[in-house]
Amino acid sequence: xxxxxxxxxxxxxxxxxxxxxxxxxxxxxxxxxxxxxxxxxxxxxxxxxxxxxxxxxxxxxxxxxxxxxxxxxxxxxxxxxxxxxxxxxxxxxxxxxxxxxxxxxxxxxxxxxxxxxxxxxxxxxxxxxxxxxxxxxxxxxxxxxxxxxxxxxxxxxxxxxxxxxxxxxxxxxxxxxxxxxxxxxxxxxxxxxxxxxxxxxxxxxxxxxxxxxxxxxxxxxxxxxxxxxxxxxxxxxxxxxx
Amino acid sequence: xxxxxxxxxxxxxxxxxxxxxxxxxxxxxxxxxxxxxxxxxxxxxxxxxxxxxxxxxxxxxxxxxxxxxxxxxxxxxxxxxxxxxxxxxxxxxxxxxxxxxxxxxxxxxxxxxxxxxxxxxxxxxxxxxxxxxxxxxxxxxxxxxxxxxxxxxxxxxxxxxxxxxxxxxxxxxxxxxxxxxxxxxxxxxxxxxxxxxxxxxxxxxxxxxxxxxxxxxxxxxxxxxxxxxxxxxxxxxxxxxxxxxxxxxxxxxxxxxxxxxxxxxxxxxxxxxxxxxxxxxxxxxxxxxxxxxxxxxxxxxxxxxxxxxxxxxxxxxxxxxxxxxxxxxxxxxxxxxxxxxxxxxxxxxxxxxxxxxxxxxxxxxxxxxxxxxxxxxxxxxxxxxxxxxxxxxxxxxxxxxxxxxxxxxxxxxxxxxxxxxxxxxxxxxxxxxxxxxxxxxxxxxxxxxxxxxxxxxxxxxxxxxxxxxxxxxxxxxxxxxxxxxxxxxxxxxxxxxxxxxxxxxxxxxxxxxxxxxxxxxxxxxxxxxxxxxxxxxxxxxxxxxxxxxxxxxxxxxxxxxxxxxxxxxxxxxxxxxxxxxxxxxxxxxxxxxxxxxxxxxxxxxxxxxxxxxxxxxxxxxxxxxxxxxxxxxxxxxxxxxxxxxxxxxxxxxxxxxxxxxxxxxxxxxxxxxxxxxxxxxxxxxxxxxxxxxxxxxxxxxxxxxxxxxxxxxxx
Numbered sequence: 033x034x035x036x037x038x039x040x041x042x043x044x045x046x047x048x049x050x051x052x053x054x055x056x057x058x059x060x061x062x063x064x065x066x067x068x069x070x071x072x073x074x075x076x077x078x079x080x081x082x083x084x085x086x087x088x089x090x091x092x093x094x095x096x097x098x099x100x101x102x103x104x105x106x107x108x109x110x111x112x113x114x115x116x117x118x119x120x121x122x123x124x125x126x127x128x129x130x131x132x133x134x135x136x137x138x139x140x141x142x143x144x145x146x147x148x149x150x151x152x153x154x155x156x157x158x159x160x161x162x163x164x165x166x167x168x169x170x171x172x173x174x175x176x177x178x179x180x181x182x183x184x185x186x187x188x189x190x191x192x193x194x195x196x197x198x199x200x201x202x203x204x205x206x207x208x209x210x211x212x213x214x215x216x217x218x219x220x221x222x223x224x225x226x227x228x229x230x231x232x233x234x235x236x237x238x239x240x241x242x243x244x245x246x247x248x249x250x251x252x253x254x255x256x257x258x259x260x261x262x263x264x265x266x267x268x269x270x271x272x273x274x
Numbered sequence: 275x276x277x278x279x280x281x282x283x284x285x286x287x288x289x290x291x292x293x294x295x296x297x298x299x300x301x302x303x304x305x306x307x308x309x310x311x312x313x314x315x316x317x318x319x320x321x322x323x324x325x326x327x328x329x330x331x332x333x334x335x336x337x338x339x340x341x342x343x344x345x346x347x348x349x350x351x352x353x354x355x356x357x358x359x360x361x362x363x364x365x366x367x368x369x370x371x372x373x374x375x376x377x378x379x380x381x382x383x384x385x386x387x388x389x390x391x392x393x394x395x396x397x398x399x400x401x402x403x404x405x406x407x408x409x410x411x412x413x414x415x416x417x418x419x420x421x422x423x424x425x426x427x428x429x430x431x432x433x434x435x436x437x438x439x440x441x442x443x444x445x446x447x448x449x450x451x452x453x454x455x456x457x458x459x460x461x462x463x464x465x466x467x468x469x470x471x472x473x474x475x476x477x478x479x480x481x482x483x484x485x486x487x488x489x490x491x492x493x494x495x496x497x498x499x500x501x502x503x504x505x506x507x508x509x510x511x512x513x514x515x516x517x518x519x520x521x522x523x524x525x526x527x528x529x530x531x532x533x534x535x536x537x538x539x540x541x542x543x544x545x546x547x548x549x550x551x552x553x554x555x556x557x558x559x560x561x562x563x564x565x566x567x568x569x570x571x572x573x574x575x576x577x578x579x580x581x582x583x584x585x586x587x588x589x590x591x592x593x594x595x596x597x598x599x600x601x602x603x604x605x606x607x608x609x610x611x612x613x614x615x616x617x618x619x620x621x622x623x624x625x626x627x628x629x630x631x632x633x634x635x636x637x638x639x640x641x642x643x644x645x646x647x648x649x650x651x652x653x654x655x656x657x658x659x660x661x662x663x664x665x666x667x668x669x670x671x672x673x674x675x676x677x678x679x680x681x682x683x684x685x686x687x688x689x690x691x692x693x694x695x696x697x698x699x700x701x702x703x704x705x706x707x708x709x710x711x712x713x714x715x716x717x718x719x720x721x722x723x724x725x726x727x728x729x730x731x732x733x734x735x736x737x738x739x740x741x742x743x744x745x746x747x748x749x750x751x752x753x754x755x756x757x758x759x760x761x762x763x764x765x766x767x768x769x770x771x772x773x774x775x776x777x778x779x780x781x782x783x784x785x786x787x788x789x790x791x792x793x794x795x796x797x798x799x800x801x802x803x804x805x806x807x808x809x810x811x812x813x814x815x816x817x818x819x820x821x822x823x824x825x826x827x828x829x830x831x832x833x834x835x836x837x838x839x840x841x842x843x844x845x846x847x848x849x850x851x852x853x854x855x856x857x858x859x860x861x862x863x864x865x866x867x868x869x870x871x872x873x874x875x876x877x878x879x880x881x882x883x884x885x886x887x888x889x890x891x892x893x894x895x896x897x898x899x900x901x902x903x904x905x906x907x908x909x910x911x912x913x914x915x916x917x918x919x920x921x922x923x924x925x926x927x928x929x930x931x932x933x934x935x936x937x938x939x940x941x942x943x944x945x946x947x948x949x950x951x952x953x954x955x956x957x958x959x960x961x962x963x964x965x966x967x968x969x970x971x972x973x974x975x976x977x978x979x980x981x982x983x984x985x986x987x988x989x
Contacts, residue, residue: 083880106959109957110959112957114957114958116953119950120954121954124972124973129989134958137960137968
């Protein structure tokens with residue numbers, strides 16, 4: 033479904049990703065792991081072009097993502113769900129509006145959008161919080177609103193950018209539960225950037241390990257963590273052993 | 275980066291710019307108009323309707339009631355129908371508006387203003403606000419009379435009058451204002467005062483210098499009529515001073531010693547030359563030798579044939595009344611005695627005056643005593659006459675008796691007694707003696723001649739003398755004495771040398787009008803002289819490189835007070851509009867444009883770095899800010915009809931550019947971008963316009979952009 037070839041991105045003199053090649057099958061759940069600054073987030077941001085790569089190729093169902101023009105890109109983005117590390121909710125909108133507003137702006141009737149938003153909120157366990165503003169919610173709840181917003185448009189691809197990184201440990205669990213359930217029930221193709229090894233073991237079809245802007249190892253969770261080939265893999269193995 | 279605008283937001287942005295300009299201009303000009311209108315109404319309240327009042331009289335607050343009564347009295351007695359109104363008081367000054375009745379609005383009335391209102395209690399000054407009129411400020415005194423006449427003859431002019439240094443030209447109606455102002459300007463152009471200014475401390479002989487300057491000017495403009503008006507500005511005060519100085523000079527010359535010189539045949543003496551006489555020195559001047567300190571130096575004032583007159587300028591002669599006659603010698607500047615010039619007579623007038631006064635005092639004192647004694651003498655003479663009359667009567671009785679006795683003797687012969695005979699002989703002898711004492715040869719008259727004396731006439735004469743003596747005694751001689759003593763004491767204690775120096779100083783001032791560090795003013799008529807051209811020529815002519823020349827107008831045309839006030843208000847309005855334009859553009863840039871600039875910057879930062887070095891290092895947002903700032907301010911400033919004094923349009927452009935550039939450079943400080951929200955919008959497939967409408971603008975500071983966005987905002 034998704035094919036990434038030789039993807040490169042550089043910030044000034046700092047190389048963020050240096051020739052990433054990745055192939056994702058439809059329905060597959062990929063967990064990208066690696067140390068901070070290894071290029072995980074940049075990679076998934078390049079997929080929906082929130083970050084413009086310097087070089088490489090991204091093909092979605094054979095269609096080059098990087099060659100999409102403005103309107104095509106926007107349409108493409110509407111088919112991709114993106115969950116941010118910092119939730120990125122619109123502070124002035126209610127929970128319901130946060131979830132539905134892009135649907136309305138995309139031309140879906142308000143009533144339908146509202147119904148779909150409520151459904152999405154129900155999926156993440158936030159029924160009854162529709163009228164609340166993000167500032168009235170906990171970090172975990174805010175992230176669940178972010179997830180609902182990503183899910184509401186029934187995306188063909190979900191990109192998760194360290195969704196639990198900004199949460200305190202107590203709240204991480206509730207988000208991971210929601211994520212795990214969604215991954216298993218919706219069977220939406222997902223690429224998840226996370227440090228949560230446990231979640232990766234349970235939810236991932238395949239784990240991709242990155243280091244210094246490159247993919248250093250890729251494979252099924254059991255393979256990666258039981259018989260790691262890369263240094264990073266070995267570090268994760270030791271972590272699990274602890 | 276600017277793809278952002280191509281997405282459709284450019285329409286919104288153009289609308290925003292247009293609305294900003296319109297609102298900015300409307301608000302700026304509206305506030306300025308409101309201020310203008312407020313002050314205009316206030317002024318209307320303060321100085322009344324157009325033409326309603328002619329004067330504002332400024333009176334001390336404490337005297338306002340008395341002043342009002344006096345004004346009412348003036349109105350009642352001199353100007354029936356005059357309008358009086360007390361207006362606002364400012365800084366302890368009450369102000370009264372005074373409007374003359376129409377028939378009293380004449381040149382005569384306005385020329386007599388000081389005398390009309392002289393008696394108003396507490397009046398400190400007044401301002402003429404007669405309307406419609408044209409005010410000519412700073413009219414040069416040398417042409418004020420001429421200008422007044424010429425202005426009065428203009429079409430549409432009722433009359434003109436002087437008000438201090440200004441001249442008010444009262445119009446028949448306000449419609450003539452523009453035409454009259456133009457004509458007055460044309461008239462004023464015909465006159466030019468060229469001023470030559472000398473450095474401070476530099477003494478100028480006005481007459482000579484002015485003459486020299488005029489010589490230069492004549493060369494430049496042959497048809498020009500030139501006149502020295504240097505003292506015109508000093509006016510009456512200088513005239514009075516000059517008269518006083520002339521009188522003082524006369525007094526000093528009459529007080530100084532009189533010097534008469536009888537010249538030798540071969541002497542050639544001219545006015546201004548000096549001669550030497552011995553004076554009180556023991557040694558007479560000797561030709562070729564140095565002069566002695568006591569020698570007297572005399573300056574020749576006048577020469578007529580072989581007679582000359584002079585004045586002592588150094589040394590003094592004795593304080594004596596007699597005429598001093600001494601030989602005179604020419605005096606050379608090398609302090610050597612020159613050749614003899616003639617005989618010099620010196621009379622100390624000062625001594626003579628003092629002497630005459632002292633003698634007058636003595637005379638008066640004597641006269642006082644004399645009158646008393648004369649009165650006593652008259653009384654005695656009167657008593658003598660009385661006694662004489664009584665004696666005469668008794669003598670007549672005796673004479674009768676003697677005649678009877680003689681007759682008796684003649685008739686009776688020896689019958690007369692011897693006693694009667696003795697008495698007869700004695701009386702005859704006595705009468706003869708009395709007759710002898712009266713006059714030579716009177717004896718022959720005897721008693722008859724005594725009888726012929728006119729005692730009544732003598733008594734009448736004595737009465738007349740007595741009356742005159744009484745009149746003399748009635749004169750307050752002591753008062754006269756006191757005054758003469760005062761005059762004597764007030765006479766200046768100056769010697770000849772001091773008098774001479776004073777006279778020379780006065781002569782210098784009167785003759786040359788020495789004004790230190792001053793200027794020469796030449797009135798030029800019928801020509802225009804370029805002061806820059808003539809300045810080097812005048813410098814050369816006067817041999818002075820430090821003087822400067824200026825052209826001074828003989829008057830400046832201004833509209834009347836109300837028009838002037840409203841003109842100032844108009845300027846204030848334009849200035850307020852200008853300041854408000856700048857403030858509003860700055861505020862709009864901060865509130866509205868800063869959020870757009872911040873968004874553009876964020877987009878730019880998240881884009882791939884351009885390969886174009888110019889684009890990479892040049893900040894296009896700042897450039898956009900400069901363009902937008904310039905456009906907004908220029909348009910707002912122009913539309914609001916703003917005009918700040920000393921700020922040209924190019925300066926306005928620069929201010930706009932700087933404002934826009936600064937806001938572009940520091941936009942995040944004024945309106946930070948919620949990057950995570952924009953990122954969310956992008957990830958959700960929102961267009962740039964949608965991101966602006968739904969995310970950026972609603973989160974930005976409230977302003978026009980926010981207001982305009984309301985119609986497009988769906989959430």
